[in-house]
Amino acid sequence: MDLYFPIAEMSLNVLVLLAMGGGVGLLSGMFGVGGGFLMTPLLIFSGVPPAVAVGTEANQVVAASVSGALAHWRRGNVDFKMGLVLLIGGFIGSTAGVWIFTWLRDLGQIDVVISLCYVTFLGIIGSLMLVESARAWMRSRNPGAARRKLHQHTWMHGLPFKMRFRRSKLYISALLPLAVGIFVGILSAIMGVGGGFVMVPAMIYLLGMPTSVVVGTSLFQIIFVTANVTFLQSVNNQTVDILLALILIASSVVGAQIGTVIGGKLRSEQLRGLLGLVVLAVGLRVGWDLVAVPDSLFSLGLGGH
Amino acid sequence: MLRRLFLWLIFSAYAAMPVGVLAAPPLVADLSSKQIRITTDFTGANLLLFGAMDGAGDVVVVVRGPRAQTVVRRKERIGGIWVNGSERVFNSVPGYYFVAGSRPLDEITDGATLDRLRIGVDRIPLELSSSTDPQDVQSFREGLIDLKQEQGLFSAEPAKISIAENRLFRVDLTFPSNVPTGPYTADIYLFRNGKPVGSSQTTLAVRKAGLEAAVYDFAHRHSAFYGIFAIVIALFAGWLAGAIFRKA
Numbered sequence: 136m137d138l139y140f141p142i143a144e145m146s147l148n149v150l151v152l153l154a155m156g157g158g159v160g161l162l163s164g165m166f167g168v169g170g171g172f173l174m175t176p177l178l179i180f181s182g183v184p185p186a187v188a189v190g191t192e193a194n195q196v197v198a199a200s201v202s203g204a205l206a207h208w209r210r211g212n213v214d215f216k217m218g219l220v221l222l223i224g225g226f227i228g229s230t231a232g233v234w235i236f237t238w239l240r241d242l243g244q245i246d247v248v249i250s251l252c253y254v255t256f257l258g259i260i261g262s263l264m265l266v267e268s269a270r271a272w273m274r275s276r277n278p279g280a281a282r283r284k285l286h287q288h289t290w291m292h293g294l295p296f297k298m299r300f301r302r303s304k305l306y307i308s309a310l311l312p313l314a315v316g317i318f319v320g321i322l323s324a325i326m327g328v329g330g331g332f333v334m335v336p337a338m339i340y341l342l343g344m345p346t347s348v349v350v351g352t353s354l355f356q357i358i359f360v361t362a363n364v365t366f367l368q369s370v371n372n373q374t375v376d377i378l379l380a381l382i383l384i385a386s387s388v389v390g391a392q393i394g395t396v397i398g399g400k401l402r403s404e405q406l407r408g409l410l411g412l413v414v415l416a417v418g419l420r421v422g423w424d425l426v427a428v429p430d431s432l433f434s435l436g437l438g439g440h
Numbered sequence: 441m442l443r444r445l446f447l448w449l450i451f452s453a454y455a456a457m458p459v460g461v462l463a464a465p466p467l468v469a470d471l472s473s474k475q476i477r478i479t480t481d482f483t484g485a486n487l488l489l490f491g492a493m494d495g496a497g498d499v500v501v502v503v504r505g506p507r508a509q510t511v512v513r514r515k516e517r518i519g520g521i522w523v524n525g526s527e528r529v530f531n532s533v534p535g536y537y538f539v540a541g542s543r544p545l546d547e548i549t550d551g552a553t554l555d556r557l558r559i560g561v562d563r564i565p566l567e568l569s570s571s572t573d574p575q576d577v578q579s580f581r582e583g584l585i586d587l588k589q590e591q592g593l594f595s596a597e598p599a600k601i602s603i604a605e606n607r608l609f610r611v612d613l614t615f616p617s618n619v620p621t622g623p624y625t626a627d628i629y630l631f632r633n634g635k636p637v638g639s640s641q642t643t644l645a646v647r648k649a650g651l652e653a654a655v656y657d658f659a660h661r662h663s664a665f666y667g668i669f670a671i672v673i674a675l676f677a678g679w680l681a682g683a684i685f686r687k688a
Contacts, residue, residue: 139482141655146617201678243524362671369667373659388681425521433583436511
């Protein structure tokens with residue numbers, strides 16, 4: 136069954152889209168990740184123009200993070216003060232990111248930059264996940280091995296504008312979460328992702344936040360950052376396809392609920408290793424398209440200068 | 441069935457014409473539809489172009505889509521990866537170009553006539569924008585034509601026009617799902633002994649319709665509201681999903 140999508144300006148098989156949304160939703164439910172970093176490359180593989188894939192995916196992530204953030208908020212797992220500081224950074228970063236996106240699009244270089252970002256981040260994250268799961272597996276066989284110190288003093292604690300974050304039990308410079316927010320905001324605009332996969336490790340290892348509030352706070356700010364990206368992409372580039380987003384939202388929501396149930400029953404370190412493999416595979420595929428000799432040496436774009 | 445009816449109508453109209461009128465147009469032609477509507481289930485379209493002529497001859501049909509400035513970029517390998525390198529901008533490239541003949545084009549007439557009437561994919565006028573470097577244009581021109589042919593927007597080979605009884609002709613026009621919207625023209629030429637002796641032009645419009653048109657217009661005319669609308673829908677969908685599955 137084919138449907139014509141008005142912004143992507145092409146027809147796509149709805150069953151394939153539902154399967155993609157459901158599959159990515161399943162993974163995101165199992166591992167508690169947004170899934171944008173898998174969905175955008177999948178859309179590009181199926182022929183959707185990269186710019187439309189990024190804009191539409193940002194819109195989908197808004198929906199995915201709302202239901203997650205609400206659940207965490209009910210359990211009191213959101214540090215709103217920290218979320219707000221991250222959010223200010225996120226707004227600055229994503230606004231700059233959309234501006235960079237439009238500039239690269241006019242130069243004809245946006246596709247290759249999107250691909251390079253994906254290769255880099257999928258490669259790093261996939262490898263880290265594999266290493267982490269291997270370590271966890273080793274630890275489970277050899278308990279009592281050395282543990283990392285919970286709190287270490289570094290140059291970061293000498294920065295000005297210190298702020299107290301009660302919910303996270305932290306007293307750190309506001310510049311740190313602001314910088315994290317800006318960085319993730321730029322990625323969000325260029326890659327069409329929520330950025331949880333960068334945000335969560337940054338909150339744990341860089342800011343030292345307790346893991347209980349990390350996911351909820353990250354989801355909270357992702358709602359607003361991806362909403363900002365959706366708005367700016369709509370205004371600047373007209374690349375948000377509502378119909379495509381709706382189909383992906385509907386299927387991924389169902390997949391995520393099933394994934395949550397499955398995720399609770401499986402052993403986490405093996406699961407993490409599995410996700411690491413999936414992430415690496417997608418990264419390799421994107422990378423292969425960059426280095427392989429293309430079918431055509433030419434590409435077309437509309438409009439001139 | 442419908443096509444036969446059309447042909448029959450044409451033929452009978454033609455047969456009923458008084459002899460004096462007949463001398464005026466050597467050829468008449470029409471399309472089975474003047475409009476292609478891109479709706480949600482659009483996967484491409486087929487139209488029938490048909491007509492009648494006043495005696496034996498060769499027919500050539502050219503259908504041209506809306507023109508747009510087009511950038512052609514050549515990929516170059518930099519540090520092992522393929523990056524868009526130099527570019528050329530062409531003015532007014534037709535978004536669609538279909539050509540058909542009752543025989544191979546070079547048998548119907550000579551190259552000079554084909555050049556003059558701009559018949560054939562390799563004779564599409566592709567003018568460089570004044571701002572671009574004219575060097576090496578030919579390879580960019582070929583790259584553009586190859587890509588358009590791959591997308592099904594330019595004819596790879598001239599299609600075959602079938603002629604019945606030296607009077608009636610017909611040809612199927614195919615439009616892929618990525619066909620650009622806008623005004624199209626179909627030019628029909630009649631040749632005898634290699635000389636063009638008559639021509640006719642008809643138009644058609646390709647437009648998005650229904651939901652497709654509404655969404656597209658909304659996104660382009662009221663981008664800010666569209667953005668807000670997209671966000672509100674996503675927020676609502678996310679909340680709804682959470683609510684449904686919490687109860688379940």
